[in-house]
Amino acid sequence: MNKEKISYKKPLLETPFHKRTSEHCYANDWYRWAGYKVAKEYSSTELEYTSMRNTAGVIDITPMHKYEIKGKDAKKFINKLITKNITNIQSNQVAYGIWCNEDGMVIDDGTIFCLNENHYRIFCAERNLNWFCDTATGFNVTIEDISSSIAALAFQGPLSCKILNLLKVENIENLKPFHFDNYKLENQNVTISRTGFSGDLGYEIWCDPSQAIDVWDSLFKFNRDYKVLAAGMNSLEMVRIEAGFIQPNADFMSAEQALRPNRMRNPYELGLGWLVNLDKEYFTGKQALIRHKEKGPEKKLVGLDVEGDKPAVGSVLYDNSKKNIAKEIGIVTAAMWSPVLKSNIAIGFVNKEYYKLGSNVYAEIYHPEELDYRKIWAECKVVKKQFFNNPRRNAIPAFI
Amino acid sequence: MKKFDVIIIGGGHNGLVASSYLAKKGKKVLVIEKNEHVGGLAEYANSLSCISPIIKKELNINIPNIKDTDYIISLEDNQNHTILEDKNGKLSFVKTNADEDDQKTFLSIINNYKLFSKTLGSFMHQKPPRVKSGKRSDLFQLMSMGWKIRKLGKKNMRELLRVIGLNIADDLEDNLNNDNLKGLLSHESVLGSNLGPRSPGSILTLLYKQAINDNIFNLKKIEVTNYINQLEDCCKKNTVEIIKSSEVRKIVTKNNSVTGIQLNNNEVIESACVMSNADPKTTYLNLLGAEILDTDFIRRIKNFRNKGNVAKLELVLENEINIKNIDKKMYGKFIYAPNIKYIEHAFNANKYNHYSKNPCLEFYVNDNTLSANIYYVPYLINASHQENEIIEKCVAVLSKFIPDMNIRKQELITPNQMEEKYNISGGHWHHGDLEIDQLLMMRPFYGSSQYSTPVNGLYLCSAGTHPGGGLTGINGLNAAKKIVEDLK
Ligand SMILES: Cc1cc2nc3c(=O)[nH]c(=O)nc-3n(C[C@H](O)[C@H](O)[C@H](O)COP(=O)(O)OP(=O)(O)OC[C@H]3O[C@@H](n4cnc5c(N)ncnc54)[C@H](O)[C@@H]3O)c2cc1C
Numbered sequence: 001m002n003k004e005k006i007s008y009k010k011p012l013l014e015t016p017f018h019k020r021t022s023e024h025c026y027a028n029d030w031y032r033w034a035g036y037k038v039a040k041e042y043s044s045t046e047l048e049y050t051s052m053r054n055t056a057g058v059i060d061i062t063p064m065h066k067y068e069i070k071g072k073d074a075k076k077f078i079n080k081l082i083t084k085n086i087t088n089i090q091s092n093q094v095a096y097g098i099w100c101n102e103d104g105m106v107i108d109d110g111t112i113f114c115l116n117e118n119h120y121r122i123f124c125a126e127r128n129l130n131w132f133c134d135t136a137t138g139f140n141v142t143i144e145d146i147s148s149s150i151a152a153l154a155f156q157g158p159l160s161c162k163i164l165n166l167l168k169v170e171n172i173e174n175l176k177p178f179h180f181d182n183y184k185l186e187n188q189n190v191t192i193s194r195t196g197f198s199g200d201l202g203y204e205i206w207c208d209p210s211q212a213i214d215v216w217d218s219l220f221k222f223n224r225d226y227k228v229l230a231a232g233m234n235s236l237e238m239v240r241i242e243a244g245f246i247q248p249n250a251d252f253m254s255a256e257q258a259l260r261p262n263r264m265r266n267p268y269e270l271g272l273g274w275l276v277n278l279d280k281e282y283f284t285g286k287q288a289l290i291r292h293k294e295k296g297p298e299k300k301l302v303g304l305d306v307e308g309d310k311p312a313v314g315s316v317l318y319d320n321s322k323k324n325i326a327k328e329i330g331i332v333t334a335a336m337w338s339p340v341l342k343s344n345i346a347i348g349f350v351n352k353e354y355y356k357l358g359s360n361v362y363a364e365i366y367h368p369e370e371l372d373y374r375k376i377w378a379e380c381k382v383v384k385k386q387f388f389n390n391p392r393r394n395a396i397p398a399f400i
Numbered sequence: 401m402k403k404f405d406v407i408i409i410g411g412g413h414n415g416l417v418a419s420s421y422l423a424k425k426g427k428k429v430l431v432i433e434k435n436e437h438v439g440g441l442a443e444y445a446n447s448l449s450c451i452s453p454i455i456k457k458e459l460n461i462n463i464p465n466i467k468d469t470d471y472i473i474s475l476e477d478n479q480n481h482t483i484l485e486d487k488n489g490k491l492s493f494v495k496t497n498a499d500e501d502d503q504k505t506f507l508s509i510i511n512n513y514k515l516f517s518k519t520l521g522s523f524m525h526q527k528p529p530r531v532k533s534g535k536r537s538d539l540f541q542l543m544s545m546g547w548k549i550r551k552l553g554k555k556n557m558r559e560l561l562r563v564i565g566l567n568i569a570d571d572l573e574d575n576l577n578n579d580n581l582k583g584l585l586s587h588e589s590v591l592g593s594n595l596g597p598r599s600p601g602s603i604l605t606l607l608y609k610q611a612i613n614d615n616i617f618n619l620k621k622i623e624v625t626n627y628i629n630q631l632e633d634c635c636k637k638n639t640v641e642i643i644k645s646s647e648v649r650k651i652v653t654k655n656n657s658v659t660g661i662q663l664n665n666n667e668v669i670e671s672a673c674v675m676s677n678a679d680p681k682t683t684y685l686n687l688l689g690a691e692i693l694d695t696d697f698i699r700r701i702k703n704f705r706n707k708g709n710v711a712k713l714e715l716v717l718e719n720e721i722n723i724k725n726i727d728k729k730m731y732g733k734f735i736y737a738p739n740i741k742y743i744e745h746a747f748n749a750n751k752y753n754h755y756s757k758n759p760c761l762e763f764y765v766n767d768n769t770l771s772a773n774i775y776y777v778p779y780l781i782n783a784s785h786q787e788n789e790i791i792e793k794c795v796a797v798l799s800k801f802i803p804d805m806n807i808r809k810q811e812l813i814t815p816n817q818m819e820e821k822y823n824i825s826g827g828h829w830h831h832g833d834l835e836i837d838q839l840l841m842m843r844p845f846y847g848s849s850q851y852s853t854p855v856n857g858l859y860l861c862s863a864g865t866h867p868g869g870g871l872t873g874i875n876g877l878n879a880a881k882k883i884v885e886d887l888k
Contacts, residue, residue, distance in 0.1 A: 080691060102694035102847070137698050138690030281655065284694045287854070 012037040015062040016151040016212035024230040031233045034127070034147070036063040039232040046339070048235035052198055053340050056157030057231035058219050061204065065127055066150055069120040071141035078112060078120060080283050081135050083267060083276040089114045094178045094195055098267060098275050099131070104288030105255035105264035106272070107131060108248050111195055113180060121146075125247065126254055135284065151212040155219060156202030156239070158390075159226050161398040164192070164203065166222055172203075173397035186218045194398070197236060199243025201392040201399060241334050241347060244303060244385030246270060251301060251333040251347060269297040269349075271385060299330065300355035303385040306344040306363060307378040311335045315363040317350055323377050329354055329361060338387060345387050346380065357382055403670060404430040404641075406883060407661055409648045409687065410677030410862070412440025412822070416631040417876030418675060418861045418883075420459050423638035425884050430669065431640060432661070434647040439628040440677070440822050441829075441863075444712045444813065446764050446771055447618040447733065448627060448871050454525055455873040461630050465621045471732030472617050474584040475801055479725045482580050486619060494730065498578035506581050509572070510616055513603075516560045517610035519548050524611050524867045527878045528841040530850050564604050565836070569597040569740045579739035587737035587760060588616055591775065592710055592829035592869065596747030597740045605834050612872050619733055620764060627871065647823075651676070651687045651858060658857035673857045673887065675879060679824050679831035680844040680864040681706055686825075688855065697854060700845040705833040706826035706864070708815030709750050711777035713763075713794055715770040718806035723765070736761040736797055750776035753783075755790050761797060768808075770798070779815035779827050787812050830869030831862050840866055851879035852886075859883055 013036045015021070021039055022028075030037035038060050042048060051057040069077060078086055082097035089095055091114055098109040110124030122132075132143045155164070164172045169183045172192065180193030188211045196202030207215050220228050240247065248254040252265040266289065267276050276289055306312050317330035335346035346363070354361050358381065365376040392399050406422050408415045411433035419429045431438075456462060471494070474482040483494040491510065493503050523545055529538035549557055563571055568589040572582040586597035589606035596602070610616045635642060650662040651674055660670035676683040684693060684701045693701075723734070737743050737760040746756035755777045763772035774794050777785065791812050799805050815827025824831060832844055841849045843866045850866075851859050861879035863869035 076691070102696040131695060134699050134702070135695040137702070138685070282692050284696075287656065287694075 015060055016209035017060045017062065017153070017216050019213060020216045021060055021230060025232075029232075033063040033233070034065060038063060039230070041232045041234050042230050045232065045234040045238070048229050048231035049238045049339065051227060051229035052157045052231055052235060052239050053200070054158065055226050056155060056160040056163055056219075056228050057235065058216070058228060059154040059156070059231045059233075059236055061152045061154050062150075064147070064152060065124050065145070066147045067122045067124075067129065067132060068144045068146045069122060069132075069141055070144075071118060071139070073139035073141050074118050074120050077136055077139045077141045078122075079280065080139070081132065082112070083283055083285065083289065085277040085280045086112065086114075091116050092179055092181055094180055094193055096178070096275070098272055099128075100267065100285035100289065101255045101264075102285055102288060103255070103264070104266045104285040104292050106248070106252065106267055106270060107255045109272075111193075113193065126249070126256070131256060149209070151207050151209045151215075153205045153215065153219070154196050154202065154236075155205055156196045156198040156200065158201055158392055158399060159228075160202055162400045163219065163222055163226060163228065165400045167218055173400050175398070176396055177394050185215060188214055188218075190215060197243060197245050198239040199245075199386065199388045199393060200239075200390045201395075237334075238336055238338075239388075241336050241345065242338050242340065242388035244347070244387055244389075246301060246347065246385075265301075266292045266297070268292055269299055270301050297352070297355075299349045299351050301333070301347060301349055301385065302355050303383045303387060304332070304346040304348055304361070304363070304380040305383045306335070306346050306365075306380045308365075308376060309337055309344055310365050310367040310374075310376055310378070311337050311344065312346045312363040312365045312378065312380070315346070315348075315365050317348060317380070318362040318364065319354070321362060321377075321379065323364070326362060332363060341387055343387075347385055350382065354382060357384065404428045405671065405887070406430070406673045406675060407432065407669060407671045408675045408677060408861070409651075409661065409683075410434070410440065410823075411438035411642060411644070412677045412862065413442050413628060413631060413871055413873055414861045414863065414876035414879075415440075415675075415677035416628070416635055417455060417459065417873035418677075418880040419640045420631065420634045420638050421877055421880040422883060423635070423640045424459075425880075427884075427887075429640045430671075431635070431642045432646050432648050432663070433642065433644045434823060435821065436645045438632055438642065438644070439625075441818065441824065441869075442624055442628050442871055444773075444818070445624045445871055446773075447620050448622045448624050449613050449615040449617075449619045451622060451627065452525070452872050452874055455877060458877060459631075459634050461627075461634060463622050463626055463630060466623060467621070470619045470621065471730045472584070472619070473723075473726060473730065473732060473734045474580050474738075475734060475736045476580050476738055477800060479801075480580075481725060482584065483726070483730055484617075486615070486617065489615060496578070496581070498581050502576055502578045502581060505575050506578075506585075509575060509585070512559070513607055513610055513616060515552070515556065516563070517607045519552055519560065520607055521611040521614075522548060523840065524872075525874055527850050527882060528843070528866045531841050531846060564607075565600055566603050567598050567600050568602040568606060569744070571603060572597075572740070583737045583739040583743060584735060585616075586740050586743050587735050587762065590743060590747070591762060591773065593835070594705060594707060594709060594750070594833045595835070596744045596750075598744055599747075601835050604836060604839075608834055608839070608868065609870070612867055612870050612874075617733065618870070624871065631873075648687060650689070651683075653688070653692060653855055653858075656692070656855055658855060673859070673883060675859040675861050675883065677862050677876075679706065679826070679828070679862050680704060680848065680860060681825045681832075682823050683860060683862075684853075688858070693854065697847050700847065704838065704844050704864075705835070706828045706831060708779045708818065708824075708827035708829060709776040710829055711774050711790065711815065712813040713770075713772040713774055713791065714809075714811045714813075715772075715798075715807055716809035717768045717770070717802075717804070718808050719804055720768050721765045721770060721802055722804065723801050724803060731765060734761070734763050734765070736801075746776055750778050753778050753780060755785065755793075757793055759790075759793055759797065761794065777814055779819065785812075785814045785816065787814070790814075828869075829863075831864035834868045839868070843868065851875075851882045
């Protein structure tokens with residue numbers, strides 16, 4: 001019998017950066033992402049986080065799903081797929097979009113790179129080939145999963161442009177946010193986009209897997225002066241919460257994966273109404289979204305400024321300062337102590353009556369302390385999800 | 401340019417029924433038929449045991465039965481055929497090698513099925529309730545369905561719920577000994593569907609067909625061409641305009657509402673209401689276009705099972721046809737499906753998209769002509785049928801019973817040819833399998849039940865809607881009623 005065929009005996013795949021990531025990964029602690037292993041933590045999550053907030057951090061994002069959309073109807077297809085209108089997108093521009101099912105429930109989000117009028121790439125967290133192919137019925141397009149043919153790094157942090165500049169990546173400081181172009185990074189031809197999860201200045205670097213190690217090494221070249229660190233998924237989670245980016249199957253269940261219909265969420269509930277263009281003639285979920293918008297969301301994902309310093313991980317939210325008469329009105333989906341903001345932040349769903357900015361709700365925090373829980377009743381203020389949004393993020397030319 | 405209240409794509413019998421009804425209600429109706437004649441798949445239908453009483457009533461159509469007494473002959477290789485007589489719906493054995501006990505059981509099984517079909521029958525003629533609509537009328541209808549099942553009494557209800565998902569072979573093998581009788585009932589439960597006698601749900605299709613035809617053996621009591629002619633006359637009387645030999649290429653829409661249709665010659669005819677007699681897949685994917693349909697909905701369209709597997713064989717022999725061992729007076733519906741195993745083996749081939757080397761047949765003879773339904777001859781994607789071989793296999797079967805097989809003319813019509821001629825994708829008898837997940841409010845699929853569609857002003861009336869295929873006209877009538885209700 002061919003043992004290779006038994007899936008549980010087949011180890012997780014290694015990305016083209018594995019040689020380096022495994023050298024850096026002191027903790028040898030791996031996260032499972034789309035069949036690949038990527039580091040959860042290299043040596044210290046806090047240090048890795050600090051590098052992204054103060055110098056720059058390098059994250060292996062190769063397992064990201066990547067789809068190539070080509071053909072005469074490519075733009076029409078994308079306009080049918082996503083809720084926003086990309087009719088005016090130009091080559092070298094990146095659009096952020098979400099797609100919904102017929103009930104107007106969000107399946108996933110992703111970035112859409114326009115290579116030209118008839119050629120696009122979509123990058124997203126979940127597998128979507130099936131959905132894309134079914135959506136393509138009737139359009140003159142081909143859809144290909146090119147996930148394994150592109151290696152990718154996120155290079156995020158205030159010094160990211162400076163370091164690329166030192167690496168003689170020509171004119172990189174003038175690359176606008178949500179744009180991409182082809183560059184030479186020390187003899188390697190790479191594509192760089194000014195996109196990322198950190199809410200700060202940052203780039204994503206896309207290259208052929210054969211170039212992966214060279215590209216990785218370049219980024220660490222100036223480490224004597226600027227301490228660039230390899231950053232793991234745990235630290236990525238920290239910066240994305242601060243930046244207020246939501247994640248499918250963490251902050252909400254993807255409509256393609258949720259088993260319980262009442263766990264699916266529409267864009268208005270996720271605070272993504274600005275991504276929905278109901279004037280567009282047709283896209284999947286339009287009719288349902290018209291109804292959702294009219295009705296207004298029953299609950300909404302909001303930012304929470306939590307009292308104290310104990311992260312409200314997994315907390316239930318209540319309506320009253322007095323525990324004995326309080327009613328449940330929501331739940332926290334992500335929470336952390338933010339070192340850069342020096343505040344206790346969280347993202348969570350609250351019911352209709354509470355999603356106005358400035359509303360007060362209460363979290364019951366179970367804080368673990370040496371094999372026991374301390375139960376804390378913490379007041380939370382409803383605030384914008386985007387806790388951290390540095391002006392550097394959008395400045396042109398970028399900070400060098 | 402003339403404006404019509406309703407345009408109907410296709411002049412199949414359902415399109416004709418719908419258009420007559422709408423015209424009677426004062427609507428200006430246009431029917432566009434691809435072929436030079438109307439009637440659609442009815443061209444291939446031999447058996448029609450009754451005209452649905454509501455069609456009779458609503459459209460004032462009356463056609464006398466050809467004869468009162470009919471015969472069902474289940475052929476056996478050893479020439480010990482079973483002959484059943486149907487006298488105004490009452491069955492009895494004329495000749496059989498089954499013992500008395502078996503004969504009794506056989507008749508009581510049929511009576512039982514008839515009883516259950518009555519319960520189902522009352523659902524057949526109404527539009528099915530809509531799932532998740534939140535409307536009280538739909539909820540009420542669901543409850544009344546439940547109540548009707550409950551009214552059967554505890555024992556019968558339990559029996560109905562037991563057999564409804566069962567395969568016919570199991571039920572027959574539990575109760576009967578005679579192979580030929582088992583084959584005969586299995587035949588009726590699988591003909592036209594994508595099932596073998598051992599496929600789960602094959603009893604349900606039998607009950608369902610009985611409920612529609614009011615006869616477990618759909619017999620030739622009414623001349624089909626006569627019926628179609630009367631329907632066409634009825635259209636004319638009610639000033640329905642019918643354009644023949646003209647094909648609709650596209651349903652034109654704007655902002656999720658129908659605005660008209662475009663013909664193959666590019667001519668556009670406007671109307672805010674279009675009804676399609678084409679099958680659901682063709683209507684949605686070819687005529688409407690998937691571009692304006694939600695992806696989940698497209699998935700359901702694509703998953704709608706509509707692979708036809710019955711072919712038609714028309715033979716003209718040199719001489720008058722004589723069937724061995726049977727009195728001419730007793731010629732009627734001949735069936736060759738001698739036992740469960742034979743049918744199941746024939747079905748095996750179908751699973752792999754091969755035609756059955758040992759096919760099952762149902763045929764009528766008239767002087768020197770013979771018209772047969774043969775199965776399984778599956779619809780093929782990207783491949784063509786070996787027609788001569790298929791005919792050869794059928795002739796080999798027929799030769800067992802017709803000694804003098806001098807063929808003057810032969811014609812085989814495969815599901816692919818039916819698709820080509822009538823635009824019915826898959827060439828399916830019912831425009832789509834009649835199985836539990838594609839019935840009632842789930843027919844053709846969720847989101848498209850009750851004859852309406854996600855597009856405003858577009859309706860379906862084909863056999864692909866509730867209650868399925870056959871010449872009932874109920875689909876057309878219900879759909880037309882729905883339009884009248886919506887246009888109010
Ligand atoms: C081999 C065979 C034998 C059968 N035998 C029997 C039987 O004995 N007894 C029985 O009760 N039932 C029988 N049936 C089933 C029955 O014939 C069908 O279920 C029934 O005729 C379906 O009717 P309909 O009106 O829904 O659709 P159809 O009859 O299929 O009508 C659709 C019409 O639409 C037209 N059309 C489609 N697309 C377009 C377009 N774009 N533009 C213009 N026109 C278009 C087609 O030409 C066709 O006329 C048999 C079916 C088959 C295949």
